[in-house]
Amino acid sequence: MKILSWNCQGLGNPQTVQNLLLLVKDKTPNVVFLMETKLVASKVEGIKRRLGWEGCFVVDPMGRKGGLALLWCKEKEVEILNYSQHHINAMVRSEEKKMSWLLSGFYGHPVVSKRKNTWDLLSLLNSASEMPWCVIGDFNEILCQTEKMGGRPRPETQMVDFRKALDDNRLFDLGWKGNKYTWSNKHMDSTFTKERLDRAVANLKWSETFCDRVVETLNVVQSDHMALMLDLRQQYLVNRKRRRLFRFEAKWIRDEEGAGVVERAWRRADVDPNPIRNIQRKLNGCKGDLIRWGNSKDKEVIALLK
Template structure:
């Protein structure tokens, strides 16, 4: 699930709405939390519905300041707990099998003298510590002096008050990837100020529930705040190029051999080029096949349900037997597909597949995934191409000799010998 949090600094102008809509199309979040919309509730309702978010909660602005919106798509189950001018608190779940968790969109007071009220609100919201809890938004405060560059120094007591409130609630900062600051002011170096005012904080239950999460600071020119994209499944690097792997399920398909022959005859070039063509063709063929198998399985189940409701004549019983055989064959193909991915023989022929097994079969891939690497110069790379480059440079360096040795002096002390033969 992806959640986008953003202090948009006003959506009254069509250009601002257009820019935000473009960002939503790019990252496709399931849930969005917007701050400082500067719109009344009814107007914000119409705007987010045009973006495809039919469900949501709006807190109208006061004049030309404030305004919150939490909106979600139809595939999310969201229950409202509470809201105010500074927060929207909900319970989220995606499906019946997913454990519920709590999300609070938080907007800290911009005024320094009202900051204590924000921390009091945060403590007040800490009423269910047993529920996994994530708080995301613009807190209008930093935790450490290193989180600010330029301008006057932040008072230590202000940062301590924020840290104490977080500690009292059993929350901790979840970190980030991307640029270090989330807010910027000033176009010249002498007046430029950068601060990390936006962040995510979560309790231990949420960390355990989503061990592969990621929080990214995105780039955008709509607001002086950058968008925060929370991904609970850690797929921030996007799709990766799949390696060729032989599928055991191919062997039970009668058309497999003919497909290989056809792809080989249609390919041109050297053997590696022709193998690459066969690889791509087989993967495309199998994806089409998997899709048709799902449709075929559903149709066979419907036909079987219809047949068993009819009178048990010889013809009907024969059709039932044929349908069951065909359905079992399709199920066996699916079982074989998931058994190969498990890398452990958990399935026995004829066993029932389960959603739990599907999750387990993919766990190894998630656990072994590399999301970032640091180069030898200390530069962090998170994109797939950057990770590949850093890994290649590292192994090239360790397997290359920078100071070749003249071995002739070493071999001078060795007397050559050879046998009579």
């Protein structure tokens, strides 16, 4: 399954609609989430028919601003749960996995003073479900200064609020493939600025279910925003050997050497402003170190037995 997310900044322009149709034809997503459509439901329905798709849900814009749309290829794949001017919440049925998961198309408030309201919205969406959950869209915020190039530095308080919103809701950034920066002001002078405003995040249940997912940034002609393609890559799992689960062996910690492996892994320097990601990195590093050390000890035992 593939989910396409794009802040299209107005579907009233025929060229924008043509870019969307070409994008869908080329990348073959199953679901498309659009932000700033600036178009009423009846007009978006026309785009659905041009795609030859079966499902469409629209949040009408407020005057000439905003507007969201979720379109999907097969009627039975998606069920709309709730919505607002800043989100569309849907249940997605995965035939390959024989399961359902929660998809939230999300649009962070463009006005800084009101952005905290959308972080509160994230918490409301989180409290409504303990299912595998993925959130994708334009958050209108960055996590750290390295996600911005050019222009004035982002106020630290804004980034702290965003990081806290993700941490509080146990959502992890799914990363990217391609261009890091998803928005640009397109200026051709010293005021040129680009930022990573669009992203996909998910909870642990979702991440463990779709461990081979990829988030790719896609360039769209004449658009300030790049599109995101979340590819769950289930087709690649069919013939792949099942990955061996990591299990901690109690004997490792009883060995002085093993205890040292854990201690060294945990003392590695923090390199990420997000404390959750730092813990994840240390856990993964500790796991790898223990597997390598454990394998070497097993080989020593086998050699002695011979």
